Amino acid sequence: MNIADYLPTLSIDSVLICFHNEELEVLLLRWKNSDFWSLPGGFIKKNEDVDQAARRILLERTGLKHLFLEQFQLFGKANRRDEKQLDELLKTINFPEDVTSWLEKPFYTLGFLALVRREEINACTDQFTDQCQWFPIQSLPSMIFDHPDIIAEAKKQLRRQVNYLPLGKSLLPDTFTMKSLQLLYEVLLNKKFDRANFHKKIHKLQVLIKTGTLSTGQSNKSPYLYRFDDKRYEQLMEEGIGYV
Amino acid sequence: MNIADYLPTLSIDSVLICFHNEELEVLLLRWKNSDFWSLPGGFIKKNEDVDQAARRILLERTGLKHLFLEQFQLFGKANRRDEKQLDELLKTINFPEDVTSWLEKPFYTLGFLALVRREEINACTDQFTDQCQWFPIQSLPSMIFDHPDIIAEAKKQLRRQVNYLPLGKSLLPDTFTMKSLQLLYEVLLNKKFDRANFHKKIHKLQVLIKTGTLSTGQSNKSPYLYRFDDKRYEQLMEEGIGYV
């Protein structure tokens, strides 16, 4: 990392979210020689689009080229990074002098929300971190700086924009059952739906295509498998699904 | 303006919106010696909260201390400012050398949405501009750089967040008639409401308090004047009004 290639002042942190074990999970990296975790992030190159920078950073971290990624808020408090904590984190690692002084500069950070499928991700660490793990969004470990706030705001964004985000398409596998779709929205909105009414509501949207059935091995009827009608799905994202 | 006090890389531009003549209007400033208009904006001081910077800049421009102000998007294209245009704008004014070279640096800009009452504003120009005017949001003049995009995104934000923005409270006078409230939402959503049903909808929200009647001088019944119940209003902003 050649410091001279990067812009000061503004960094990027991404909240990667997946749906796993009937829960939303967030990807975190552990800082070297510490018990603190942080969001995958990075810096912006000179002459680079900010959106492009966010994609580049996530590509390095996950190997994913195509994923839903959207900025949601600039975290702009002057004292957003605890100085003491920053010093301690830097002390434990022997970065080259130029990297250390770069990291000590003040940075606002732009928060991005990314929606991914856990099984498509091969997450890896960066030069600041030595471990990489998914955590249920309801039980997160200690994090550096204002990263807990960033995740909290991402959650709010997720709820408020629920009608305009490609949640099903980004978080579920290509084919899925009605039950898993319902479960996803129940978790997102923290609210139970009536199974029968959920069916009707979704079918009225005309966004699902039956692709077969899933043999569960259970002693009951096999549920249908669906996939999304891409054209109709895009249309719904424009108009809003009308969930809440 | 002492350049050394300010951060590079990131600037601020605000879309000030008022409701006047049954239309939404935007405040623009005209660049000195040019036919191009721009949003009121500025730079961030070292060690300053970004939100605070946006307030400081608007205070200088409008004299308003309290107003609704919220960031809505970072405009992060590397080439968002047309170089040719920038050069031409700078050529026509004799800024000190340090200011010129400051302005020539690359800047991303953070867009803020501000909701104001036109009559409370005493808008004035800054060192870059010589005129200041409100324009109907539907008929805007030529603007510099990506400022048309910024306004377009602000409009989208306004529509999408309509349920969570204090539109009535920020854009209408302290007391107002049901008709003017209806008109505001009709303009915002570009959609007509049935007068009777609008009454019922609003009354069910239990957010209005009757404060008297307005003598219009017209040969018909005087409409009631209302004001908002502050406590209930805040509550509604949290939950969302449920308009669209």
Next chain:
DNA sequence: TCAAAAGTGTTTCTTTTACACCCATGC
């Protein structure tokens, strides 16, 4: 044949919509 879970249908209640009616005001 039974239990379990998926899929579908029906009834009820609530909300939305359309529109009619009444009321105050100035000429």
Next chain:
DNA sequence: GCATGGGTGTAAAAGAAACACTTTTGA
């Protein structure tokens, strides 16, 4: 009194919610 626009009431239509019924599957 009458035209005008504000305020209120009512009936029809649409939509949401609750819940019962039917189907499929493996044991």
